[in-house]
Amino acid sequence: MRQLFAFLFRRTLGGLFTIWALFTMTFVIYWAIPNQPASFVYHAPHLSDYQIRHADHLLGIDKSKLTLYGEYLWHLVQGDFGHSWAGAGFTLVNNDKVTLFPVWPQLSSALPRTLSLMLGGAFLVVLLALPLGAIAGKRIGSLSDRTISLIALVGICTHPMVVGLILRGLFVDHLHWAPPIGYCPITAPSGRPSPGQVVSGFGGGCGGVVDWASHLVLPWVTFALLFLALYTRMIRASVAETLPEDFVRTARAKGVGELRLMLRHVLPNAGLRVLTMVGMEIGTVIGVAVYIEAVYSLGGLGSLAVQAFIGGPFGGPLDLPVVLAAVTMIAVIVVVGNLIVDALYAIIDPRLRFAHENMRSKSLAGGVI
Amino acid sequence: MSRTATAWTGTSPHRRKAPPRRCSSSAPTGILGHDEFIRVLDGGKASLEIALGAVIVSLLIGLPLGAVAGYFGGLREAIVSRFTETVMAFPLILFLVFASVQLDAQLTPIGWGQIFPRGVFAEALLIGVFTSFYPTRLIRAALLPLRDAEFVEAARMVGASSWRILRKHLFPHLVPTLIVWGAIAIATNILLELGLSFIGAGVQPETPTWGSLLSTTWGTVYQPQTFNSENFTVWQTVFPTLFILVTVVSLNQLSEGIRRATEPRGAR
Numbered sequence: 001m002r003q004l005f006a007f008l009f010r011r012t013l014g015g016l017f018t019i020w021a022l023f024t025m026t027f028v029i030y031w032a033i034p035n036q037p038a039s040f041v042y043h044a045p046h047l048s049d050y051q052i053r054h055a056d057h058l059l060g061i062d063k064s065k066l067t068l069y070g071e072y073l074w075h076l077v078q079g080d081f082g083h084s085w086a087g088a089g090f091t092l093v094n095n096d097k098v099t100l101f102p103v104w105p106q107l108s109s110a111l112p113r114t115l116s117l118m119l120g121g122a123f124l125v126v127l128l129a130l131p132l133g134a135i136a137g138k139r140i141g142s143l144s145d146r147t148i149s150l151i152a153l154v155g156i157c158t159h160p161m162v163v164g165l166i167l168r169g170l171f172v173d174h175l176h177w178a179p180p181i182g183y184c185p186i187t188a189p190s191g192r193p194s195p196g197q198v199v200s201g202f203g204g205g206c207g208g209v210v211d212w213a214s215h216l217v218l219p220w221v222t223f224a225l226l227f228l229a230l231y232t233r234m235i236r237a238s239v240a241e242t243l244p245e246d247f248v249r250t251a252r253a254k255g256v257g258e259l260r261l262m263l264r265h266v267l268p269n270a271g272l273r274v275l276t277m278v279g280m281e282i283g284t285v286i287g288v289a290v291y292i293e294a295v296y297s298l299g300g301l302g303s304l305a306v307q308a309f310i311g312g313p314f315g316g317p318l319d320l321p322v323v324l325a326a327v328t329m330i331a332v333i334v335v336v337g338n339l340i341v342d343a344l345y346a347i348i349d350p351r352l353r354f355a356h357e358n359m360r361s362k363s364l365a366g367g368v369i
Numbered sequence: 370m371s372r373t374a375t376a377w378t379g380t381s382p383h384r385r386k387a388p389p390r391r392c393s394s395s396a397p398t399g400i401l402g403h404d405e406f407i408r409v410l411d412g413g414k415a416s417l418e419i420a421l422g423a424v425i426v427s428l429l430i431g432l433p434l435g436a437v438a439g440y441f442g443g444l445r446e447a448i449v450s451r452f453t454e455t456v457m458a459f460p461l462i463l464f465l466v467f468a469s470v471q472l473d474a475q476l477t478p479i480g481w482g483q484i485f486p487r488g489v490f491a492e493a494l495l496i497g498v499f500t501s502f503y504p505t506r507l508i509r510a511a512l513l514p515l516r517d518a519e520f521v522e523a524a525r526m527v528g529a530s531s532w533r534i535l536r537k538h539l540f541p542h543l544v545p546t547l548i549v550w551g552a553i554a555i556a557t558n559i560l561l562e563l564g565l566s567f568i569g570a571g572v573q574p575e576t577p578t579w580g581s582l583l584s585t586t587w588g589t590v591y592q593p594q595t596f597n598s599e600n601f602t603v604w605q606t607v608f609p610t611l612f613i614l615v616t617v618v619s620l621n622q623l624s625e626g627i628r629r630a631t632e633p634r635g636a637r
């Protein structure tokens with residue numbers, strides 16, 4: 001047990017280092033590329049030196065870069081993501097005061113959306129991949145095996161954006177089987193959207209578990225179709241490897257039924273591989289979320305990050321506090337997710353506790369991120 | 370491929386057919402009346418150039434880095450490993466979006482005359498740089514157990530330099546791993562290029578790639594469009610997708626075959 005905690009402590013330190021390193025890299029890169037924060041305050045093609053200095057003063061960045069870095073980092077450690085620069089120009093009062101809006105509300109509204117998509121999607125993937133992988137692995141080379149492999153491959157070669165838009169066009173716009181696109185907060189009080197409301201995902205009108213889940217069914221399916229291929233193949237390989245083992249024969253000799261044999265003796269062996277894979281794919285999943293969120297207007301962390309990195313849909317100056325917040329938040333999700341996977345891993349199989357660090361490689365789905 | 374395609378059909382990806390026809394079985398045309406078949410073939414050229422170019426770029430970066438980390442060890446390994454781990458924790462596509470938007474003006478015009486279509490080299494370079502962490506880790510992992518192998522010690526004993534040991538004794542061991550990785554990486558790079566086109570950070574639509582062909586029908590992440598049969602035909606989605614499918618499947622089969630052929634124990 002002590003060994004376990006020492007291991008987790010080491011991994012936590014490593015994770016903190018990753019978060020810090022990404023934060024620092026973003027900060028350095030931001031000031032290394034040509035950027036003009038002053039254009040958030042003054043919307044003009046050419047700014048005078050005075051305007052630039054004045055705007056920097058208003059935004060609170062008229063300090064040495066090192067002081068600024070220390071300040072941002074210190075605020076972050078305290079859990080303060082700072083204030084967005086966007087819209088500073090519109091709140092300019094008497095040319096000497098701007099009102100800046102905190103970044104945290106944006107982040108905290110995006111976070112549950114992305115997490116709902118990720119966790120629900122992952123659950124659906126496992127739910128579908130286990131039976132499919134087991135069927136395929138049991139009869140390698142059979143017609144059902146080939147069909148499953150082919151469908152899985154089609155899923156991986158069609159971009160999630162295209163899959164999502166086809167599903168949306170079919171089930172939302174054409175057949176009206178699914179509710180309109182958008183996100184319904186799980187915590188909001190449930191209530192029927194008023195009949196005249198076209199998109200119920202924005203603002204009030206919908207909420208609660210049922211609305212939340214029904215609005216996320218299509219995003220989850222889109223998500224699952226992409227990752228299904230990978231996990232089905234992995235479980236298939238694991239099942240095919242395990243079936244000739246002695247303990248399977250023993251179990252059969254005891255008279256264990258086929259279903260119980262699969263569930264109790266064969267499939268748990270695939271669990272470790274699946275877990276390793278999940279740990280590696282957390283970053284990938286956030287990348288995929290960019291497309292799925294865009295298709296279903298979920299407005300999560302992926303959309304936020306892309307907007308921040310490009311500077312809005314039409315390009316423009318980069319909003320450093322938002323960029324830093326997005327990078328840090330994504331890093332935190334990846335690090336925390338990996339810690340959970342590591343802990344589960346160490347608990348399930350102590351033998352492999354230290355070995356799997358070198359096993360990390362990326363899957364084919366990594367390309368879509 | 371483009372030249373061949375042009376020679377076969379006597380038309381070019383930029384020539385327009387008039388009038389645009391919908392759902393004609395022989396030659397469906399796009400919104401501007403382009404010949405879709407030619408554009409798919411030509412897009413394949415650009416997509417494969419990007420994918421293959423990116424693999425070469427990432428090998429050029431990953432090979433020395435991985436060799437340093439795996440062979441020399443110590444502080445150098447620690448630095449390289451920390452760095453790759455940090456970068457790999459972050460979603461790759463976001464790096465790519467950031468870099469391609471910020472460096473677009475500098476990189477896009479590079480085409481070395483007419484060898485590469487506009488923007489292709491830039492995208493290959495960016496994808497290559499940001500995917501070079503995978504070969505780095507692969508090579509490091511492959512070299513670690515070989516570092517103290519007997520044949521390396523023997524070479525060291527007879528006075529071979531590190532460079533010679535790496536070149537003559539260790540790199541040949543990496544070739545099967547790298548070929549397998551390369552085949553998979555071409556497939557993932559094709560999909561990455563698709564993703565970049567959907568964010569609007571990829572090659573501009575004037576250069577057809579499989580990604581930009583698909584994004585004419587389906588829009589970008591800022592403005593996703595559901596299918597609109599007034600302006601688009603299903604073929605504009607089916608053919609690029611089918612070509613990607615065939616490419617990815619054959620690359621997968623290739624890598625599987627190479628893996629099987631080079632696996633010393635002859636297992637699966």
